[in-house]
Amino acid sequence: MQYFPPALEKLVEQFARLPGIGTKSAQRLAFYVLNLPEGEAQEFADAIVDAKRTVTLCPVCRNLTQGDGPCAICSSYKRDHSTVCVVADPKDVVAMERSGEYNGAYHVLHGVISPMNHVGPDDLEIQSLVKRVADGGVKEIIMATNPDTEGETTAMYLSRLLKPFGCKITRLAYGIPVGSHLEYADDATLVRALEGRREM
Amino acid sequence: MQYFPPALEKLVEQFARLPGIGTKSAQRLAFYVLNLPEGEAQEFADAIVDAKRTVTLCPVCRNLTQGDGPCAICSSYKRDHSTVCVVADPKDVVAMERSGEYNGAYHVLHGVISPMNHVGPDDLEIQSLVKRVADGGVKEIIMATNPDTEGETTAMYLSRLLKPFGCKITRLAYGIPVGSHLEYADDATLVRALEGRREM
Numbered sequence: 001m002q003y004f005p006p007a008l009e010k011l012v013e014q015f016a017r018l019p020g021i022g023t024k025s026a027q028r029l030a031f032y033v034l035n036l037p038e039g040e041a042q043e044f045a046d047a048i049v050d051a052k053r054t055v056t057l058c059p060v061c062r063n064l065t066q067g068d069g070p071c072a073i074c075s076s077y078k079r080d081h082s083t084v085c086v087v088a089d090p091k092d093v094v095a096m097e098r099s100g101e102y103n104g105a106y107h108v109l110h111g112v113i114s115p116m117n118h119v120g121p122d123d124l125e126i127q128s129l130v131k132r133v134a135d136g137g138v139k140e141i142i143m144a145t146n147p148d149t150e151g152e153t154t155a156m157y158l159s160r161l162l163k164p165f166g167c168k169i170t171r172l173a174y175g176i177p178v179g180s181h182l183e184y185a186d187d188a189t190l191v192r193a194l195e196g197r198r199e200m
Numbered sequence: 201m202q203y204f205p206p207a208l209e210k211l212v213e214q215f216a217r218l219p220g221i222g223t224k225s226a227q228r229l230a231f232y233v234l235n236l237p238e239g240e241a242q243e244f245a246d247a248i249v250d251a252k253r254t255v256t257l258c259p260v261c262r263n264l265t266q267g268d269g270p271c272a273i274c275s276s277y278k279r280d281h282s283t284v285c286v287v288a289d290p291k292d293v294v295a296m297e298r299s300g301e302y303n304g305a306y307h308v309l310h311g312v313i314s315p316m317n318h319v320g321p322d323d324l325e326i327q328s329l330v331k332r333v334a335d336g337g338v339k340e341i342i343m344a345t346n347p348d349t350e351g352e353t354t355a356m357y358l359s360r361l362l363k364p365f366g367c368k369i370t371r372l373a374y375g376i377p378v379g380s381h382l383e384y385a386d387d388a389t390l391v392r393a394l395e396g397r398r399e400m
Contacts, residue, residue, distance in 0.1 A: 003294055005266035011251040014244045018229050027291065029218050033248055034255060034264075041252040044214045045245035048233055051211040052241040055234060064234075066205035091227065094203055 008034065060132070062125040063108045064090045073105060080104045082139040086129065086158065088112050088146060096144065107132065112145055112154040121157065133165045140168040147174055208234065260332065262325040263308045264290045273305060280304045282339040286329065286358060288312045288346060296344065307332065312345055312354040321357065333365045340368040347374055
């Protein structure tokens with residue numbers, strides 16, 4: 001039996017290892033790369049190596065950054081470093097920043113506590129958060145993990161852990177998403193929206 | 201606004217250029233690569249460059265191969281080089297080889313005639329096929345393009361082009377796929393299956 005040339009097979013294998021990419025998709029992607037001009041294929045390869053080599057974690061907030069020092073947010077004098085928003089993932093920082101409303105700092109946990117997936121507190125950036133709070137200067141910690149079971153568990157765990165340091169601990173509000181319809185809201189969300197109702 | 205570090209943004213962009221990969225998937229893939237051990241990320245990058253650099257087209261059948269000479273099939277003395285199976289794509293060669301029934305040679309067109317997509321005969325490996333047939337030694341040409349409009353058009357075009365050389369030109373049989381059910385067969389397939397019926 002004759003298959004693809006070895007170098008192509010190898011590229012297909014590499015793509016097939018990526019999450020959510022099956023063999024057929026991997027073939028499609030490999031063929032696409034094979035048909036790129038040589039310079040662009042090289043660019044792609046370089047992007048992989050560069051990202052792997054230069055992207056690091058910020059020593060303060062553990063968000064992704066480039067270079068050795070603190071990230072742009074942690075080193076900005078315009079931000080309020082006494083407020084720390086705790087998120088599970090670097091993508092959540094991007095989402096918060098996109099809103100344009102938040103002017104504090106972040107702390108990225110890189111996951112949530114999940115016994116099902118064998119992720120415990122020690123697998124997350126919790127030690128660094130505790131140290132940061134213990135070092136002083138943090139007045140409010142906003143728990144912004146996702147409003148699902150694991151996100152809730154993690155927020156609860158952290159709030160108990162950080163309470164002794166005496167700073168204010170808050171949680172993002174639950175409620176009906178802006179622009180959606182009441183009739184499509186699930187019961188749990190409606191209950192939370194009612195609980196959190198505010199005077200107009 | 202603060203997004204991902206530039207090197208990560210660049211990797212996301214590279215993935216997002218791949219066919220069928222949107223921004224969200226590209227982010228997921230970039231994060232996956234970022235979490236690979238350094239050696240494995242390097243392997244991935246090398247696979248891209250290697251495939252691009254070493255995979256060539258066989259000078260005889262235009263199938264993908266590695267190195268300068270003819271491909272394994274074209275240079276095998278065990279194959280019948282007087283029969284040429286014309287396919288649209290290297291993947292079709294793999295499919296035919298997997299069947300284990302075919303012992304002839306191939307010719308890969310790298311596409312089909314498709315006015316909608318601005319693909320004309322000159323964009324395909326048709327010149328090389330004509331030259332191959334003109335050089336003599338080919339007794340039968342099996343048209344194995346897909347049984348859709350474009351595949352049919354291409355097969356018709358080629359058969360008219362190659363008829364003058366006096367070799368036998370055949371087309372793969374149409375019919376009910378093995379293992380499927382009559383009730384699910386579309387009308388066109390049923391008509392073809394009836395037309396092509398054989399004595400038992």
